[in-house]
Amino acid sequence: MNFSFSDEQELLRKNTARFLEKNLKPYVRDIDAKGEIPVEFFRNAGENGIISPLIKQKYGGPSLSFMDSVIISEEIARVDTSMATSVYYLLNTSWAYVLQKYGKQELKDKLLPEIASGSQFIGIASTEPSGGSDVANITTSGTVKNGKIIINGEKMYISGALEAKNNGGGHLTLVKTDQEKGHKGITMVYVPASAKGIEITKLENMGRMGISTAGIKYNNVEVPEENIIGEINEGFYYSMDGFNHARIMVAAACNGLSEKMLEEGLGYIKERKAFGKSLSDFQAISFEAADLKTEIEMASLLNYKAAYLADVDNPEFYIYSSMSKLKSPQIAMDTVKKVMMWFGAYGYTKDSGIEMSARGIFSYLVGAEGALNIMKMIIAKAILK
Numbered sequence: 001m002n003f004s005f006s007d008e009q010e011l012l013r014k015n016t017a018r019f020l021e022k023n024l025k026p027y028v029r030d031i032d033a034k035g036e037i038p039v040e041f042f043r044n045a046g047e048n049g050i051i052s053p054l055i056k057q058k059y060g061g062p063s064l065s066f067m068d069s070v071i072i073s074e075e076i077a078r079v080d081t082s083m084a085t086s087v088y089y090l091l092n093t094s095w096a097y098v099l100q101k102y103g104k105q106e107l108k109d110k111l112l113p114e115i116a117s118g119s120q121f122i123g124i125a126s127t128e129p130s131g132g133s134d135v136a137n138i139t140t141s142g143t144v145k146n147g148k149i150i151i152n153g154e155k156m157y158i159s160g161a162l163e164a165k166n167n168g169g170g171h172l173t174l175v176k177t178d179q180e181k182g183h184k185g186i187t188m189v190y191v192p193a194s195a196k197g198i199e200i201t202k203l204e205n206m207g208r209m210g211i212s213t214a215g216i217k218y219n220n221v222e223v224p225e226e227n228i229i230g231e232i233n234e235g236f237y238y239s240m241d242g243f244n245h246a247r248i249m250v251a252a253a254c255n256g257l258s259e260k261m262l263e264e265g266l267g268y269i270k271e272r273k274a275f276g277k278s279l280s281d282f283q284a285i286s287f288e289a290a291d292l293k294t295e296i297e298m299a300s301l302l303n304y305k306a307a308y309l310a311d312v313d314n315p316e317f318y319i320y321s322s323m324s325k326l327k328s329p330q331i332a333m334d335t336v337k338k339v340m341m342w343f344g345a346y347g348y349t350k351d352s353g354i355e356m357s358a359r360g361i362f363s364y365l366v367g368a369e370g371a372l373n374i375m376k377m378i379i380a381k382a383i384l385k
């Protein structure tokens with residue numbers, strides 16, 4: 001067992017941090033206030049190989065590993081502590097992975113170089129107004145006819161819908177090709193956001209303002225059959241593969257944010273004086289810091305194990321990615337809350353930036369990339385079988 005990163009990985013972390021310091025940090029507060037990540041950031045990140053790092057070199061990507069992708073995810077969250085850029089990154093990384101693994105050659109040749117360069121976004125459209133956890137019961141229909149698939153229905157809370165429409169891109173969309181067969185009747189289709197018959201309605205979220213969440217209506221949307229990912233009626237399995245990998249990236253983002261918050265908090269409690277001492281001299285506070293440090297370390301180690309198992313193709317990796325997705329957002333929320341309290345009244349102001357992180361992290365407690373109870377269901381089923 002080896003607990004160190006390789007020299008290449010240490011360099012990747014250093015270079016990513018340096019790139020983000022220059023190209024992302026100055027814009028973070030604007031991203032939250034204006035609700036938009038600058039398009040140039042995606043292009044620059046693409047040029048630096050950190051916008052969708054799992055894409056293979058033959059498609060113009062850097063061909064990095066899941067562990068490398070975790071390193072990048074942690075670093076992005078340390079800089080854009082609103083979580084918006086982390087969400088863009090993790091979707092682009094995980095769903096490009098699914099396209100690369102299961103997509104048809106023609107579609108991969110067309111899309112993957114664009115995604116790797118930061119010119120196109122790729123996300124997932126699974127959730128419907130009737131619910132997100134019970135994927136098998138989606139009703140959006142897909143009818144295969146004359147070399148096309150015709151889509152009708154509605155998706156909800158879809159991240160990146162406006163970015164895909166305005167800057168280029170689309171979503172791997174789950175449709176029912178056999179309404180009678182539950183999860184065995186689901187097909188995955190790549191639907192560009194610019195397709196005729198798509199209607200996008202932006203939802204006003206409480207956090208991670210730099211990436212949109214929207215409802216998407218599909219009114220007789222036609223896409224070529226080549227856009228069907230893999231086999232008809234196998235889409236549920238591809239989506240689970242994608243979600244299981246995406247959860248590693250979510251947890252990495254939460255861990256990166258937790259580390260950054262704790263660092264800022266430690267700096268503050270050492271400086272801030274009350275009753276003639278530093279706040280850090282009060283055990284009530286230093287013990288909280290000790291607990292947080294321990295929990296963040298545990299969360300990171302669990303997530304590195306999940307990434308390692310994904311890299312070596314261990315079929316049990318999904319249990320670890322679910323455990324990671326269960327714990328990391330809760331630890332991040334706890335960290336943000338405690339650090340905000342150490343900061344006192346200043347922590348409650350927008351100036352401190354802490355509330356921005358609280359708003360962002362909450363999306364992962366609520367459900368993005370799978371609700372917490374669903375993680376527990378996956379873990380329980382695996383350990384009880």
Ligand SMILES: Cc1cc2nc3c(=O)[nH]c(=O)nc-3n(C[C@H](O)[C@H](O)[C@H](O)COP(=O)(O)OP(=O)(O)OC[C@H]3O[C@@H](n4cnc5c(N)ncnc54)[C@H](O)[C@@H]3O)c2cc1C
Nearest residue numbers: 124125126127131132133157158159363367368369371373
């Ligand atoms: C900011 C944000 C961005 C999102 N982006 C996307 C996206 O890009 N693409 C996409 O497809 N979806 C997206 N989602 C939707 C997300 O996947 C869903 O929120 C999630 O799957 C949960 O679905 P739901 O919100 O409909 O809640 P429901 O499925 O209605 O569940 C509600 C609550 O009940 C609990 N629950 C459900 N079933 C059980 C059970 N059997 N036992 C115990 N408890 C249960 C859940 O844990 C949850 O707390 C996003 C969500 C958010 C908040």
